Amino acid sequence: MSHGFFIAFSYIVTALVVAGLILRAVIDHRMQVRALAELEARGVGRRSRRG
């Protein structure tokens, strides 16, 4: 195999891993924001303990 293969493979793996980290961060954040919005829409708040 040529050295070009090893160079290209290194850059592709790095790009995929970093892209995976970014994608995971974005999806996870959106999921938590949506879950929080749904709870608040149902009227669940920190004050509900007192109520």
Added chain:
Amino acid sequence: MIRELANPTRFMSLSGTLLPWVGGLAALLVAAGLYMVWFVAPADYQQGETVKIMYLHVPAAWLSLFFYMVMASSALGTLVWRHPLADVSQKAAAPIGAAFTLICLVTGSLWGKPMWGTYWQWDARLTSMLVMLLIYLGILALWRAIEEPNRAARAVSILTLVGAVNVPIVKFSVDWWNTLHQPASVFRIDGPTIHTSMLVPLLIVAVGFTLTGVALHLAGMRTEILRRRVRTLTILEAERLDAQAA
């Protein structure tokens, strides 16, 4: 001032302002650094163009150790001060550190085959780096194994601090043992041994990767704070429903 910044609400506000700037600067530096790597930096007289792998491998190795130190200092914050932001910081740093350790190992292996003639050698640097990845994976598994966040944070803190013994082993393995892996060539008492034409793009990529990691860490901490709010509210809702049913 630190106490004020360590307040989760204050942190959410400050990190929300900082995050786009840190992320934007990271993207700019990574793009500039990679442009220099591909179009400005010369080929190495021995490695040829394969040296381009080093511009990914070396920053990934630094960040692997950097994020472990972030976790270890946060672990102290959890155990000594029991601060919830320290728990959140530990948890957010683990996948980032693990990812950079994986990049370091894979790119090192892909560089090793054409340069050393082998993908892997059980020498001290490579083996201690593999142990580092296993510790990261163990920490990630422990976070998932314990549901209650405060208990999980304390258990993970102990594992993180025990695992921190591997950090100096990774760093100094090339000095303490006779390894196939070359000794340090940037952070040396007598200065870097790399020519400026290669050192500058390497440092730019490294700073770009570091800021990428910092942005991901801030984003991960923000998400974890939201996850804890969701958990608290879900428990409150369940308690309210229980009370109504009773």
